Amino acid sequence: MKPYIGVGIAVGALAGVWTQISVELGLITWVAFVAWACFFAAGGNRAGFSKGLAANLSGVIYGWLVALLTSWAQFPGALAIAVALAALAMCLQAGWAPLSFIPGAFAGTAVFFGTQLSFWPSATALVIGAGLGWVSAILGERIQALIGNGPAAPATDEQKRAVETA
Structure with a gap:
């Protein structure tokens, strides 16, 4: 078996649960998947969670500022x-480490516009999605260990240190 089986099982199970819960609660299902993807793209674990989520939320704020500015300034262009x-x-905010994941900021802005300028529903689903990313990474590692093929995905430096100190 490939080393992604554990994370695949964890992501698949959590994705199904999230979809059912979000639909029942009227939350924006797809937005959480954007943050979930950003979690992994930003490196996973604590770093992926904090960098991905901070960038996502900053993007929502930028989208809100764009909407606010264009409600005041109504000229062509x-x-x-x-x-x-x-x-x-x-792009400039990437010079500050907590906001250094540029794709996450663009994703957050796109989410804001994709939800028709729904600030709090976007932010809420982004937070949930980042949390689902972290949970799926942890569960994926545990599932992978149970089936006997090492970590669920190539281990980050943080994961390697955690295993060495355990």
Whole structure:
């Protein structure tokens, strides 16, 4: 078996549970999957959680600022200028380590616009998605260990240190 079986089982099970719960509670299902993907893309574990989620939430704020600016400035090109300034800011913020995951900021902005400017529902689902990412990584490692093929995915330096100190 490949070393991704554990994480695949964990992600699959949690994705099904999340989908059912989110639909029943009226939460935005797909937004959590964006944050979940950002968790893994940002490196997983604590770093992926904090960098991915911080960048996602900053992106929601940038989207909100774009919407706010364009509600005040209603001239041709206002949206383009606001988006250009937000994109610049999302790249510049990467100079600060907690916000250094540029794709996460763009994903957060896209989520905000994709939810038709729903700030709190977007932010809530992003937080839940990042949490699901972390839980799926932990469960994936445990499942993989149970089936006897080592870690669920290539271990990060943080994972290696945790195993060595355990």
